Amino acid sequence: xxxxxxxxxxxxxxxxxxxxxxxxxxxxxxxxxxxxxxxxxxxxxxxxxxxxxxxxxxxxxxxxxxxxxxxxxxxxxxxxxxxxxxxxxxxxxxxxxxxxxxxxxxxxxxxxxxxxxxxxxxxxxxxxxxxxxxxxxxxxxxxxxxxxxxxxxxxxxxxxxxxxxxxxxxxxxxxxxxxxxxxxxxxxxxxxxxxxxxxxxxxxxxxxxxxxxxxxxxxxxxxxxxxxxxxxxxxxxxxxxxxxxxxxxxxxxxxxxxxxxxxxx
Amino acid sequence: xxxxxxxxxxxxxxxxxxxxxxxxxxxxxxxxxxxxxxxxxxxxxxxxxxxxxxxxxxxxxxxxxxxxxxxxxxxxxxxxxxxxxxxxxxxxxxxxxxxxxxxxxxxxxxxxxxxxxxxxxxxxxxxxxxxxxxxxxxxxxxxxxxxxxxxxxxxxxxxxxxxxxxxxxxxxxxxxxxxxxxxxxxxxxxxxxxxxxxxxxxxxxxxxxxxxxxxxxxxxxxxxxxxxxxxxxxxxxxxxxxxxxxxxxxxxxxxxxxxxxxxxxxxxxxxxxxxxxxxxxxxxxxxxxxxxxxxxxxxxxxxxxxxxxxxxxxxxxx
Numbered sequence: 001x002x003x004x005x006x007x008x009x010x011x012x013x014x015x016x017x018x019x020x021x022x023x024x025x026x027x028x029x030x031x032x033x034x035x036x037x038x039x040x041x042x043x044x045x046x047x048x049x050x051x052x053x054x055x056x057x058x059x060x061x062x063x064x065x066x067x068x069x070x071x072x073x074x075x076x077x078x079x080x081x082x083x084x085x086x087x088x089x090x091x092x093x094x095x096x097x098x099x100x101x102x103x104x105x106x107x108x109x110x111x112x113x114x115x116x117x118x119x120x121x122x123x124x125x126x127x128x129x130x131x132x133x134x135x136x137x138x139x140x141x142x143x144x145x146x147x148x149x150x151x152x153x154x155x156x157x158x159x160x161x162x163x164x165x166x167x168x169x170x171x172x173x174x175x176x177x178x179x180x181x182x183x184x185x186x187x188x189x190x191x192x193x194x195x196x197x198x199x200x201x202x203x204x205x206x207x208x209x210x211x212x213x214x215x216x217x218x219x220x221x222x223x224x225x226x227x228x229x230x231x232x233x234x235x236x237x238x239x240x241x242x243x244x245x246x247x248x249x250x251x252x253x254x255x256x257x258x259x260x261x262x263x264x265x
Numbered sequence: 266x267x268x269x270x271x272x273x274x275x276x277x278x279x280x281x282x283x284x285x286x287x288x289x290x291x292x293x294x295x296x297x298x299x300x301x302x303x304x305x306x307x308x309x310x311x312x313x314x315x316x317x318x319x320x321x322x323x324x325x326x327x328x329x330x331x332x333x334x335x336x337x338x339x340x341x342x343x344x345x346x347x348x349x350x351x352x353x354x355x356x357x358x359x360x361x362x363x364x365x366x367x368x369x370x371x372x373x374x375x376x377x378x379x380x381x382x383x384x385x386x387x388x389x390x391x392x393x394x395x396x397x398x399x400x401x402x403x404x405x406x407x408x409x410x411x412x413x414x415x416x417x418x419x420x421x422x423x424x425x426x427x428x429x430x431x432x433x434x435x436x437x438x439x440x441x442x443x444x445x446x447x448x449x450x451x452x453x454x455x456x457x458x459x460x461x462x463x464x465x466x467x468x469x470x471x472x473x474x475x476x477x478x479x480x481x482x483x484x485x486x487x488x489x490x491x492x493x494x495x496x497x498x499x500x501x502x503x504x505x506x507x508x509x510x511x512x513x514x515x516x517x518x519x520x521x522x523x524x525x526x527x528x529x530x531x532x533x534x535x536x537x538x539x540x541x542x543x544x545x546x547x548x549x550x551x552x553x554x555x556x557x558x559x560x561x562x563x564x565x566x567x568x569x570x571x572x573x574x575x576x577x578x579x580x581x582x583x
Contacts, residue, residue: 109275111282114279114283114557117519118516118519118550121519121538122286122287122291122538125538125539205409206407206409206520209409210519212539222409229524232413232417232421239413243406243414247406247407248405251402251405255401
């Protein structure tokens with residue numbers, strides 16, 4: 001009997017909702033997120049303003065939708081950058097081995113002991129503010145951990161029979177790596193990817209909360225949270241609105257990751 | 266012996282790599298410190314004099330070596346921002362961060378081990394399910410948001426502490442720890458969830474082993490087997506994980522200090538980064554790296570103390 005995988009289905013449903021909410025924010029928001037309306041300052045959540053308004057009378061739901069778009073952009077970009085580079089490095093070192101592999105893995109060992117968040121923090125502070133720099137910094141520090149997972153899988157696959165026979169049949173190395181091995185190890189990589197995505201969301205939010213790597217015109221969820229803290233007593237719903245979206249985003253993808261891991265068992 | 270030597274080698278490599286990374290990133294990309302410090306008062310002569318004073322006129326690699334040698338001798342340089350020795354700045358801010366980290370670690374150990382054992386013992390039951398779902402949820406909440414929630418609920422509504430008013434150590438350990446309890450819990454919660462999941466997984470995996478089945482066949486009780494055999498075998502992965510956790514709590518502390526206005530290393534680091542205070546950033550990051558590698562090494566060595574098989578297998582290969 002196949003047990004139902006609630007993690008996967010719940011995660012997919014939740015993520016679909018949150019992603020739809022955020023993507024919608026790129027095209028349409030209930031109010032203009034920048035418009036200040038003096039008549040509705042510091043309003044608690046109501047039908048007109050589902051998440052209330054801030055002290056300038058701006059609609060928080062609209063602002064959260066825009067801010068979440070920024071967070072999502074950085075997180076997705078980080079995952080794409082880190083995955084592309086990490087897969088390439090991991091595939092080559094895992095498949096070929098040799099001294100390059102040895103050296104890279106030593107460096108990797110040394111770096112992976114250090115909290116990657118701090119490395120990204122330093123990197124982004126020297127690159128300067130802006131979403132693109134944040135994305136670049138987070139992507140770079142994401143590469144080592146991902147490359148390690150990919151490497152292990154490629155190393156394991158490289159001695160298996162289907163790879164040997166592909167080699168005997170004269171398939172090119174690139175074909176073996178990306179047409180034969182990659183699809184076979186995809187499930188493992190996918191669950192590593194969900195973890196990477198969540199780390200990126202967390203790191204982006206934390207970074208913009210600290211005010212490093214953001215410019216105020218690209219307000220993201222973390223930036224909104226730090227902004228909201230000053231008005232916590234007057235407009236607590238501001239903080240909750242921004243925080244809940246981060247939580248749901250991470251929860252959805254986390255459930256997918258958990259579901260993927262359980263499916264293999 | 267060989268093992269320890271190899272580990273210490275990796276440890277030193279980590280320190281050198283991390284400090285090199287920070288040093289070069291800062292020197293390459295953050296512009297001329299002398300120009301920034303003098304601002305509008307800059308004249309070519311004064312710039313040259315200040316660069317010479319700060320050692321900025323030398324090539325980068327020479328500066329790195331100078332810095333490293335001084336660091337080994339205990340000299341961390343002088344902050345651009347405060348014009349004070351970095352070592353003194355760090356010494357003043359070490360206590361809150363260290364207390365916060367150890368406090369959070371104590372919470373993690375005290376909560377997650379019993380919970381992990383109980384959920385594994387009653388795996389599949391209602392308690393286990395509740396904890397699993399709760400754990401997923403806790404892992405999804407960023408600690409700084411938990412911190413904001415705590416500030417609102419416990420600080421503003423229940424008035425258990427005054428947000429932003431961090432008590433001095435001299436006011437008594439009670440007030441000090443009382444204030445630190447909430448930030449410590451905020452960074453501990455997601456880690457507690459992770460530790461519970463790891464421990465539960467390890468116990469369940471270990472329970473599949475043959476020796477467990479044999480013991481059961483001999484009529485020993487499940488509890489007896491769990492506490493006397495299975496738990497011992499899950500100690501090594503647990504210790505390794507916890508060592509990693511202590512190391513990463515420092516990174517968590519950097520953020521949470523900002524939420525609760527705690528004058529610790531994290532706030533020093535953030536302000537140094539914002540002001541491009543290279544000596545402070547380098548020193549703090551290297552210090553954190555040192556903390557991280559020492560924790561990992563301690564975890565490794567402890568694991569080998571606990572499980573002799575790890576020692577023998579290594580010696581057999583050597």
